[in-house]
Amino acid sequence: MTKNKLIEEVAGEFAELKRIIFHSVSAPLGPNVPPAQGQLLFLISKHKSLTVKEIAAELRISSGAVTQLVDGLATFGLVKREQDTQDRRIVHILLSKKGTEQVEQVRHNYLASFESTMGTLDDTELKTFLGILKKLNSTIAENKEK
Secondary structure, eight states, X not given: OOHHHHHHHHHHHHHHHHHHHHHXXXXXXXXXXXXXXXXXXXXXXXXXXXXXXXHHHHHTOOHHHHHHHHHHHHHTTSEXXXXXXXXXXXXXXXXXXXXXXXXXXHHHHHHHHHHHHHTTSOHHHHHHHHHHHHHXXXXXXXXXXX
């Protein structure tokens, strides 16, 4: 098999893995929380507090699109807005208690599922896989800076 064919096959398998992982993370948030809002919840969880501008930069979407996502999450009581104490024009987006609880439940379920899946690999395979992931992430980060 040629390198291009191997890359094509890897891309297909990776797309399927991404779809499965994305579904496993977003589906438990409920039918009313679209995947993009689920992604935003996890992003906020990771950073604890983000502005609309910071979220737009991270997700590479417009501030208007971020506002729509945040409005939807706020409707479900999953996020809250807090004005900056130094500059009232800046609004920080944080998880509410309910949002934090939901993210933690989904994270717990996801890790249990991931552990079960990765448990099919032996220690050598896991170390190889980890090395490959680190190399790919490093390459992506370098390309992002260019």
